[in-house]
Amino acid sequence: MPLNKPNPKVVIHTTFGPIKIELFADKAPKTVENFLLYVDDGFYINTLFHRVIDRFIVQGGGFQIGMVQKTTRPPITNEAENRLRNEMATVAMARIAGDAHSATSQFFINTQDNESLNRHSNGADPAGYCVFGKVLEGMAVIERIEGSPTSAHGEHENVPVQDVFIELIERIN
Numbered sequence: 001m002p003l004n005k006p007n008p009k010v011v012i013h014t015t016f017g018p019i020k021i022e023l024f025a026d027k028a029p030k031t032v033e034n035f036l037l038y039v040d041d042g043f044y045i046n047t048l049f050h051r052v053i054d055r056f057i058v059q060g061g062g063f064q065i066g067m068v069q070k071t072t073r074p075p076i077t078n079e080a081e082n083r084l085r086n087e088m089a090t091v092a093m094a095r096i097a098g099d100a101h102s103a104t105s106q107f108f109i110n111t112q113d114n115e116s117l118n119r120h121s122n123g124a125d126p127a128g129y130c131v132f133g134k135v136l137e138g139m140a141v142i143e144r145i146e147g148s149p150t151s152a153h154g155e156h157e158n159v160p161v162q163d164v165f166i167e168l169i170e171r172i173n
Helices: 029-040 139-146
Strands: 009-014 017-023 047-053 057-060 090-093 107-110 131-137 150-153 156-160 165-171
Touching: 017 029, 017 139, 029 131, 029 165, 047 139, 047 165, 057 139, 131 139
Parallel strands: none
Antiparallel strands: 009 017, 009 165, 017 131, 047 057, 047 156, 057 107, 090 107, 090 131, 150 156
């Protein structure tokens, strides 16, 4: 009988410090594969945490300095039916509200339990947002990012006034 392969882990190196994450390849295989393709390609180097909402989420992975959007691969299928919940310290794919299968590179970290983001919840978007990982270390870093002052930047709201960079995301196993 083959041994189960351990879930992959990554470290997000930010301007505020490292965040260690376990990826749930067993529960969200397409999503984890997609995320790791971006990681392995170096896509996330010097991207921003561009959306920070206190007591909700910290989102990044799609914009460079000046809020210039990066070109991504085609969107993936939403795996939010995996029964993983958008709870504090979980990592989920960002997507266009109302378009269940529009996730590409952007992800967010839940900074509280967000029932409204779960599949078939009473939220405005019942398709849900696919959870594919959990923070193992670095919640203090996330709290620092979450505490960043924000403002509008063009059509984008909740953008940190001072850039918060994802310097690199790397696999650690």
